[in-house]
Amino acid sequence: xxxxxxxxxxxxxxxxxxxxxxxxxxxxxxxxxxxxxxxxxxxxxxxxxxxxxxxxxxxxxxxxxxxxxxxxxxxxxxxxxxxxxxxxxxxxxxxxxxxxxxxxxxxxxxxxxxxxxxxxxxxxxxxxxxxxxxxxxxxxxxxxxxxxxxxxxxxxxxxxxxxxxxxxxxxxxxxxxxxxxxxxxxxxxxxxxxxxxxxxxxxxxxxxxxxxxxxxxxxxxxxxxxxxxxxxxxxxxxxxxxxxxxxxxxxxxxxxxxxxxxxxxxxxxxxxxxxxxxxxxxxxxxxxxxxxxxxxxxxxxxxxxxxxxxxxxxxxxxxxx
Amino acid sequence: xxxxxxxxxxxxxxxxxxxxxxxxxxxxxxxxxxxxxxxxxxxxxxxxxxxxxxxxxxxxxxxxxxxxxxxxxxxxxxxxxxxxxxxxxxxxxxxxxxxxxxxxxxxxxxxxxxxxxxxxxxx
Numbered sequence: 001x002x003x004x005x006x007x008x009x010x011x012x013x014x015x016x017x018x019x020x021x022x023x024x025x026x027x028x029x030x031x032x033x034x035x036x037x038x039x040x041x042x043x044x045x046x047x048x049x050x051x052x053x054x055x056x057x058x059x060x061x062x063x064x065x066x067x068x069x070x071x072x073x074x075x076x077x078x079x080x081x082x083x084x085x086x087x088x089x090x091x092x093x094x095x096x097x098x099x100x101x102x103x104x105x106x107x108x109x110x111x112x113x114x115x116x117x118x119x120x121x122x123x124x125x126x127x128x129x130x131x132x133x134x135x136x137x138x139x140x141x142x143x144x145x146x147x148x149x150x151x152x153x154x155x156x157x158x159x160x161x162x163x164x165x166x167x168x169x170x171x172x173x174x175x176x177x178x179x180x181x182x183x184x185x186x187x188x189x190x191x192x193x194x195x196x197x198x199x200x201x202x203x204x205x206x207x208x209x210x211x212x213x214x215x216x217x218x219x220x221x222x223x224x225x226x227x228x229x230x231x232x233x234x235x236x237x238x239x240x241x242x243x244x245x246x247x248x249x250x251x252x253x254x255x256x257x258x259x260x261x262x263x264x265x266x267x268x269x270x271x272x273x274x275x276x277x278x279x280x281x282x283x284x285x286x287x288x289x290x291x292x293x294x295x296x297x298x299x300x301x302x303x304x305x306x307x308x309x310x311x312x313x314x315x316x317x318x319x320x321x
Numbered sequence: 322x323x324x325x326x327x328x329x330x331x332x333x334x335x336x337x338x339x340x341x342x343x344x345x346x347x348x349x350x351x352x353x354x355x356x357x358x359x360x361x362x363x364x365x366x367x368x369x370x371x372x373x374x375x376x377x378x379x380x381x382x383x384x385x386x387x388x389x390x391x392x393x394x395x396x397x398x399x400x401x402x403x404x405x406x407x408x409x410x411x412x413x414x415x416x417x418x419x420x421x422x423x424x425x426x427x428x429x430x431x432x433x434x435x436x437x438x439x440x441x442x443x444x
Binding site for chain 1: 362365366368369372398399400402403404406407409411412415416418419422423425426427429430433434437438439442443444
C-alpha cells in the first residue's frame, strides 16, 4: 500500500493531475505495468528499474513517439523518461489507455471478435508496412542494430551449453541458405498475437516494443507466423489466415514482394529463436536465477520448437518416412 | 494393481503413481477452489507432474532407443552428435540423420506435450 501511495504522489507531481484508481497490472523481474487515471483520463504506466548499458538497450519512449508520428497504431505517450535518475523509474512511459483485448484465447474464439478475426491478417500487414516505412535515422541511436540474426541466436545457444542436434541442423541450414539481405529498417522484434490490443473492429494498438531493433524487416513476418503464436488456432498467422494471405496483404498495403522461400527462412529462424528462449527460461529455473514451476515447465517446451523445425525442414531432411 | 517389477527394491505405489496422486489432487481438488494466478499456476503444476509421470513410464525404453540411435549414427553422446552436425559431418547422411532426429523428437514430444503433434503435417 505504501508503494502505491508513494507512486500516486510521484505521478501526481509529474502530471500535475489528480491521480485515482492506481493499480498494478503486472510485475516482472525488472518491469512493471500500472493502470490509473489522471484528472479522469485513463492512463498506463510502464516502468523499468534498470536501464540497459548504452548502445544495447531500446529507447522505448523515442521509438513509440516516432512510430506514433509515422502512423503506426500505438498508444499516444503522455510523459516519459529514459536513462535518467527519475524517482518513478530508471525508464518509464505514461501512455493513453486504449480499449482492447490482448489475450489470444479470447481473440481467437469469442464471438465479439468475429469481425476483428476476419481483418486480422490485413491489420497486421498494414501495421508492419507502417513500421517498416519508418525512417530509421531519428531512432537508430536508441535501437540496437542486428546485422547477423543467425549469429546472435547461435551465441545465446552456445552460452546455454545444452546440446540439441535439431537446433544445430537448423543453424547449419540457415547459414547456408541466407536470403539476399533487405535494406535495414525499424523492426518491431516481437510482433505477434498476444502483443496487440484488439477490439471488435480490429487492432487498436501494437504493444511491447522492448525488443525493437534495426535489422531485416522480414524478421517481423517470420516471427508472426511461427507456431508458438497460433495458440491452437487453425491459421498460420497468429492462428488466423495463411502465410500466403499475409505476403499478399503486405504487398497490397505497400510493402515489398516477399517469396514463400524467404518467409520460410525467417520462420525457421523464428522457431529457433523461440526454442533458444525456452531453453534459456528453463535454464534460469535450474540455475536458481528465477525459480518457478512456470519457468521450469517452459523448459520442457523446447521440443515443441524442435518438432516445428523438423516439419519446416522436411524437404531438406529427405527422409524415407 | 499388481506390482509386476518383482526385482524392484521399493514398495508400491511406485514413483509414477505417487506423482499422479499429487497431480490429481492439484488438478481436481485444489485447482477448482483456487482463483486468479493461483488457479493458473496449479494448472501449470499439474501439467508439470503429468510430464514427470510420463517420463518415469517411458524412460527405460526411451533411454535404450536413444542410445541405440546414437550408436547407429556412430557418436557417443548428444553433445558429440550436435558437434558433428555443426561441423558438417552429416551433410551427406541426411536421410539417415533425419530419421534418427525424427524418432528422438517424437519420443521427447510424447512425454513433454503429446497434444502438440500435428500428424497431418508429418512426412
